Amino acid sequence: MDFEVRKERQRQGPKKLDRERAAYFQLMQQGVSSQEACRIVGINLRTGKRWRNGSHANVGRKKAAPPIYQEAPPPSGPSRYLRxxxxxxxxxxxxxxxxxxxxxxxxxxxxxxxxxxxxxxxxxxxxxxxxxxxxxxxxxxRPRPKPGKIGQSAELRDFVQDHLTLRWSPEQICHALRIRFPSRPEMHVTHETIYQALYVQGRGELRRELARALRSGRARRRPHRQAYKRQPRSIPNMVMVSDRPAEADDRAVPGHWEGDLIIGKDHKSAIGTLVERTTRYVMLVHLPIDHSAASTRDALVETVQTLPPHLRRSLTWDQGSEMAAHQAFTIATDIPVYFCNPASPWQRGSNENTNGLLRQYFPKGTDLSVHTRKHLDAAAAELNSRPRKTLGWETPAERLSKLLAA
Known part of the structure; x- marks a missing residue:
């Protein structure tokens, strides 16, 4: 800085302090405090404050001065946004x-x-x-928050609300909008837009009670559980899913199953679910008394023994305590059991998806022990006769019958 501090600091009248002001702001940009910058430049502390914040007009004396802001240098590092x-x-x-x-x-x-x-x-x-x-x-x-698309169009809002009342999912509503209004992009939204209109506080674009018409039935979003908050399991001699045969991963060979429990009210009742990875064929396990390790083992043994030997290759389960007797199950059925990693439901994704479909028959918060073996078989048969997109619109029962015939 080529500025020299004034030796004499007497009042100089209405002298323009352009050089002093430039030096003052240069010191401020270098991180010097306002008091120290005023001392170095040789100005009063009030003068520096007036330069930074501006001043009001005094009656008959001077005009108002706007605050002086030095233009910040452009950022030199990487930025998330284009400059x-x-x-x-x-x-x-x-x-x-x-x-x-x-x-x-x-x-x-x-x-x-x-x-x-x-x-x-x-x-x-x-x-x-x-x-x-x-x-x-x-x-x-760039400014936020932005008005939502649903809140700006009464026609769009009414269409979404009417179909939510009919228990359509947000994704089904989005596809219906594109089919009904192919040449009107203002009527096209994503399913996340509908969820935001339902769950985000303060938007008021959709009636909050419509959230209960969703299949989850939740009035607000539930955050994902963190893996570090999960309680460790103590199942002896677990064999992890990484050691499962490669033929089970590509779904080319039938006979590899995924299993889990759907839990009833107050965790007092349950139904076991088995899904074949290749055909998505569903078998339901009847647990009328409890879902302890011994009861789950006996019910699983009874269920899988109805299968032919070539459809009993492996079983993948999560680390639930109900499978603590997995070694006894393997001895009785000759089916090895593999366990998923903690907080990794995608490692048995077919079973997770099927459990969501089964909740239409066995809703959450209900007593599942009231369902008989006959009722479970009827629900499984109805699900196995439903065409699946992933099977080329064949049903799991049709795909399994072809494998059995072959």
Whole structure:
């Protein structure tokens, strides 16, 4: 800094303090306190405060002075968002007919980021990408919170509310909107938009009581449980799913099953579920008394013994205490049991999906011990006769019969 501190600090009248003011702000940007900067420059502490915050007009003496803000230097490090310099670079390279991937590599960004930037911020009529106009559009779109799409359209809101009342899922409603209004993008929303309108506090776009029409029945979102909060299991001699045969992973060979319990009211009743990985065939295990390790073992042995030997290759279960007697089950049936990792339900995803479908027959919070063996068989038969997209719209029963015939 080529500024010299004044030797004499007498009052100098209405002298313009341009150099002093520039030096003061330079010291402030370097992290010097306001009091120390005023001392170095040789001005009164009130003068520095007035330069920073401005001053009000005094009657008959002086005019109001607005606060003086020094323009902050542009950030030099990496940023999550594109800056104006990045947009200028994009526009220059587009005029040179450079590819999207080359521009992304030069800016250290993903190609999808550059493609999305050009698509969202180009001129709406002629399609040209102008960097300063693109920056203005991005700045105008950035403020939060934004009004929801459902709250802005009464027609859309009524359509969503009517179909939620009919117990349609948000995903079904989204597809129905695209089919009903193919040429009206303002009527198209994602299922997450509907969930946000139901769950987010303060939006008021959909009636809160409609959340109870969802299949989960929850009036608010439930956060995912953290893995570190789970209680460790003490099942002896577990064999993890990573040691399961490779033929079970690709679903090419039938006979590998996934199992779990669906729990009733107050955790006092349960129903066992078995799903074959290749065909998605469902078998329900009757547990009329309790779901202790001994009762679960005996019921599973009785259920799987109805299967032919070539459909009894393995069983994958979570680390529930009901499978503490897995070694006795393996000795009785010759079926090895493999256990999933903690907090990893996707390792038995077919079973998790089937349990969600079974909740239409056995709702949460109800006593499951009242269901007879005949009722369980009827529910399983109805589920096995339902066509599945993942099976090419065949039913699990049809796919299993083909395997048995072969």
């Amino acid at each position: 104006e310099a990045d947009r200028i670079h994009i526009a220059d390279r587009l005029r040179e007919r450079t590819t999207i991937r080359a521009i992304a590599a030069e800016l250290g960004r993903s190609p999808s980021t550059i493609s999305r930037e050009i698509r969202r911020n180009r001129h709406p009529t002629n399609g040209q990408y102008r960097p300063h106009a693109a920056q203005a559009r991005a700045d105008a779109r």
